[in-house]
Amino acid sequence: MNESQNKDGQRRSRRLALVLAGGVVGMVALSYAAAVFYQLICREAGLGGxxxxxxxxxxxxxxxxxxxxxxxxxxxxxxxxxxxxxxxxKVKVGENALVMFRAENKSDEPVMGQAVYNVTPDKIGPYFFKVACFCFDVQTLAPHEVADMPVSLFLDPKLLKDRNADDVGVVTLSYTFFKASTQPTQVSEAK
Known part of the structure; x- marks a missing residue:
């Protein structure tokens, strides 16, 4: 094999490595975004609680x-x-309730998180309303910060007209926090 063929082979190998690395980076980015996109689609379509x-x-x-x-x-x-x-x-239909959740950053760095949520049984989703929720925005916690995060919610009175919901006495509101795809940058202090 001559030197020209060897250089062409190295260029192709580098190009392939870059394409594969780009594919891996893209797949990781999509996996982080998938939960947020899923939540947006479900919220708009009224699916999956x-x-x-x-x-x-x-x-x-x-x-x-x-x-x-x-x-x-x-x-x-x-x-x-x-x-x-x-x-x-325990909440009456039509009553606004305020509940608190607590989050603590256990690391030595500021960290941003995003919550996704749903309710079960799924058939209650169209009647379960939030007026305010920490889950609407990305949350940032400083190192070892503890924060109380409120949720204002109510059950729509239209629930009373849905005969398929007559058997529901308990609803579960679930949250899962994910690490946000963008994180705060560290600024080192001059000493």
Whole structure:
């Protein structure tokens, strides 16, 4: 093999390595974005227990009471603890409830996280509304910071007209925190 053929082979190998590395980087980026895209699609289509977003709360509450339980998870690459302050609440249909979740950054670096959520049973999703939620935005916690994160929610009175929902007495609101795809940059202090 002459020198020219050897250089062409090396160029092809480098080009292939770059293409493969780009493919791996793209797949990793897509895997991080998949959870957020899935949540957006489900919320817009009302699928898979996606909750709704409201600008205002109903002006009347009703006698039917439903227990809302809270379930939390954190993906392994996010160094946070995350849990509900209360494990469950009882809420009347149409009543606005405020619940708190607590997150703690267990690392020595600032870290950004994004929560995705759903409710079960899925058939309650169209009637489960949030007025305010930490899950609407990326959250940043400083090193070892502990933060209380509120959620304002209610069950839409239209639930009372859905005969398929008559058997529902318990609803579970689940959150999973993922490490955000962009992270804060570290600024080193001059000493």
């Amino acid at each position: 996606a909750t709704q977003i409201a600008q205002e709360v109903p002006d009347k509450t009703f006698d039917r009471t439903i227990t809302v339980r809270f379930d939390t998870a954190v993906q392994p690459d996010l160094p946070w603890a995350f849990y509900p302050v209360q494990r469950e609440i």
